[in-house]
Amino acid sequence: xxxxxxxxxxxxxxxxxxxxxxxxxxxxxxxxxxxxxxxxxxxxxxxxxxxxxxxxxxxxxxxxxxxxxxxxxxxxxxxxxxxxxxxxxxxxxxxxxxxxxxxxxxxxxxxxxxxxxxxxxxxxxxxxxxxxxxxxxxxxxxxxxxxxxxxxxxxxxxxxxxxxxxxxxxxxxxxxxxxxxxxxxxxxxxxxxxxxxxxxxxxxxxxxxxxxxxxxxxxxxxxxxxxxxxxxxxxxxxxxxxxxxxxxxxxxxxxxxxxxxxxxxxxxxxxxxxxxxxxxxxxxxxxxxxxxxxxxxxxxxxxxxxxxxxxxxxxxxxxxxxxxxxxxxxxxxxxxxxxxxxxxxxxxxxxxxxxxxxxxxxxxxxxxxxxxxxxxxxxxxxxxxxxxxxxxxxxxxxxxxxxxxxxxxxxxxxxxxxxxxxxxxxxxxxxxxxxxxx
Numbered sequence: 096x097x098x099x100x101x102x103x104x105x106x107x108x109x110x111x112x113x114x115x116x117x118x119x120x121x122x123x124x125x126x127x128x129x130x131x132x133x134x135x136x137x138x139x140x141x142x143x144x145x146x147x148x149x150x151x152x153x154x155x156x157x158x159x160x161x162x163x164x165x166x167x168x169x170x171x172x173x174x175x176x177x178x179x180x181x182x183x184x185x186x187x188x189x190x191x192x193x194x195x196x197x198x199x200x201x202x203x204x205x206x207x208x209x210x211x212x213x214x215x216x217x218x219x220x221x222x223x224x225x226x227x228x229x230x231x232x233x234x235x236x237x238x239x240x241x242x243x244x245x246x247x248x249x250x251x252x253x254x255x256x257x258x259x260x261x262x263x264x265x266x267x268x269x270x271x272x273x274x275x276x277x278x279x280x281x282x283x284x285x286x287x288x289x290x291x292x293x294x295x296x297x298x299x300x301x302x303x304x305x306x307x308x309x310x311x312x313x314x315x316x317x318x319x320x321x322x323x324x325x326x327x328x329x330x331x332x333x334x335x336x337x338x339x340x341x342x343x344x345x346x347x348x349x350x351x352x353x354x355x356x357x358x359x360x361x362x363x364x365x366x367x368x369x370x371x372x373x374x375x376x377x378x379x380x381x382x383x384x385x386x387x388x389x390x391x392x393x394x395x396x397x398x399x400x401x402x403x404x405x406x407x408x409x410x411x412x413x414x415x416x417x418x419x420x421x422x423x424x425x426x427x428x429x430x431x432x433x434x435x436x437x438x439x440x441x442x443x444x445x446x447x448x449x450x451x452x453x454x455x456x457x458x459x460x461x462x463x464x465x466x467x468x469x470x471x472x473x474x475x476x477x478x479x480x481x482x483x484x485x486x487x488x489x490x491x492x493x494x495x496x497x498x499x500x501x502x503x504x505x506x507x508x509x510x511x512x513x514x515x516x517x518x519x520x521x522x523x524x525x526x527x528x529x530x531x532x533x
Contacts, residue, residue, distance in 0.1 A: 120255055120295060120343035121148050121213055123155040128162050128206050128252075130243075131217035134259065134325070135163025138469045139332035140339065143393070145469075146462045147340060147409065150388040151349070153519045158512070161469055162205045162476075169218040169239035170194055171201030183231040191238060198242045205476075207250055214247050215297070215339070216240070217257040219281045220325060228277045237284050244292045254294040255343060258282040260303040260335050264324045267315040269307050299338040306334060306402050319402055321395075329396035337405045349412040349448065350385045356441075356528075357418035377421055377530050384523040385412075389448040391458035397449075406448045414526075415444035421530035428452040428524050435531050453524060461519045468511040475504040 121127060127148075129141040138161055145159040167173040170182065175197040182193050206214065222236045244254045261275045269275055282300045289296035310317035320331030327335065350366030359374035361381075372381040390410035392400065399405060414426075419438040426433045426447075433450035449455060479500050484493060 116152065116346055118344040119346065120253065121157065123152070123157075125155075125212045126158045126160075126210055127213045127215070128160050128209055128211040129215050129217070130206060131163045131215075131257075132167045132221050133163065133165035134220060134327075135161060135217050136165050136473075137163070137326060137332065138466070138473065139327075139329060140335040142462070142465050142469055143333055143336035143391075143396075144340060144343075146458075146465045147336070147345065147390045149465065149515060149519050150390060150458055150461055151346065153387060153521060159465075159469075160209050160211075160472055162209075163217075164205075166221060167218070168222045169216070169236055169243060170222075171197050171239075174201030174205060182235055183229075190235060191242075194235070194239050194242050198239065198246055202243070202246055206247070211247070211250075211252045213253045213255070215255045215257055216243055217259060219259040219278060219285070220262075223274065223277045223281055225274050226277065227273050228280050233281065233284060236281060237288055240285060240288045241292055244288065244294045248293065254292075255297050256285050256289045256294050257297045257339060258285055258300040260299050260320075260327065260331070261307060262324050263307060263318065263320045263327070263331075265316070265318065267311050269311065270304060275304070295343070297339055297342040299335050299342075302338040302341075302403075303331075303334055310402065319399075321398065329393045330399040330402075333392065333396040333399040333405065334403055337399070337403050337409060340409055345409055347408055347411050349387050349389050349410055351411065351413035351415070351444075352383060353415040353417070353444075354379065354381065355418060356416045362417075377419075379416060379419070379528040381526050382523055383526055385454075385521045388454065388458045388461065388519065388521055391455075391462035392449065393462065394459075400449070406446055410448040412446060412448040412454075413444050414441070414447055416441040416528060418442070419528070423531040424528045425531045426450070427527045427529075428454060430525075441528070453522075457518070457522070461515060464511065464515045464518055468508060468515060471504065471508050471511060475501065475508065479504060 129135050135141060141161050148157055164173045170177055172179065177193055177197050182190060185193060218240070219236065222232065224232055240256060244256065247254050259278060261269055261278060262272060263269060264272060266272065278300060282298060286296045288294070306319055310319055319334065320327030322328035322331055348366060352364045352367055352369050353362040354372065355362050356374060356379050359372055361369045361372055366387060367383055367385040370382045389412045392405070419441055421438060423435055423437045424441060425435050429452065431452040433447060433452045436445050479497060
């Protein structure tokens with residue numbers, strides 16, 4: 096196989112594995128709301144998804160809000176306190192009316208005022224009551240997910256219905272856990288809701304379970320989520336974000352560049368511009384300006400990189416340099432050592448998505464800013480907007496103070512979002528490859 100054919104094949108395969116931005120669930124100009132229970136309220140998988148979108152499409156105008164509520168269900172029991180015993184026992188007509196009332200109230204207060212154009216819904220964990228499968232509860236879940244979808248679509252939002260991730264207890268056979276068997280049936284029902292109502296079905300239960308089973312087969316004590324049985328830690332939420340983003344059609348390619356290290360030529364680029372290329376005394380240097388940043392992976396979530404192909408599937412930041420004569424090379428980016436690679440590795444193409452240096456640090460900075468903004472919005476929503484004084488203390492002066500405080504916090508959130516927009520813009524960087532010291 097000649098080198099030109101190998102190069103062509105490399106990029107054809109790369110292009111084939113890369114979803115088009117037009118296929119992505121999120122679009123330029125979107126106002127996105129994440130709706131769910133405590134797993135959403137954790138502000139982990141949602142922040143990872145948000146940071147991916149913001150860094151991958153730095154020219155897009157995007158707004159994200161998290162409306163997760165611990166203990167909530169698809170019938171929005173934490174936002175409208177429906178009598179669940181009556182709900183499950185009701186006939187079809189009465190149950191539908193109860194669900195419509197609850198959904199109208201809950202969405203009307205927490206979601207619709209945000210004027211969302213795209214909503215992800217992650218319910219099911221509390222809905223199944225941590226019990227063996229109950230048809231009465233299942234019917235309420237299906238009706239509620241259907242009503243949520245109906246109302247949101249009527250208000251102009253695209254809807255993605257997410258299954259919850261599995262429960263992860265310390266047992267070698269999580270697929271035999273009665274609760275997970277119930278969740279699987281709920282996931283199957285959710286697939287039908289999506290199909291029948293024009294929503295996108297997102298299965299994170301299946302991919303997450305597959306990783307759990309694989310790891311338990313190798314080590315019965317493996318615990319991939321790094322949190323508790325219900326609430327994964329950063330690694331588990333990163334696996335969730337990986338499964339969700341793939342189902343949302345997220346593109347894998349950040350950027351790629353192939354350089355002929357013998358003749359000092361740029362062979363091909365995608366998503367970046369390479370300039371000032373020099374080959375001198377066995378060293379290669381050039382400037383590179385990317386159109387996007389790699390997906391930031393939280394430091395505490397890095398164990399997830401060994402469990403699922405996150406970088407291959409969502410963050411392909413590639414460099415290929417052919418024809419280098421030395422055995423190995425040290426790569427620096429703006430003078431910071433990013434790694435040492437063999438000439439063979441460079442000829443095949445190297446992933447730099449997690450390489451140390453200014454590009455990764457910039458992506459990490461964006462991630463931290465997104466966390467700061469999401470925490471600010473959570474506090475604005477839950478501790479100011481929804482804070483309730485006793486009736487005897489309420490009055491016009493309280494409403495005036497509340498509105499003033501909401502306005503102050505909205506300005507703070509707007510400032511944070513302006514900082515995010517500035518921080519996520521790619522910058523030019525100087526790359527150097529020099530033969531590594533023996």
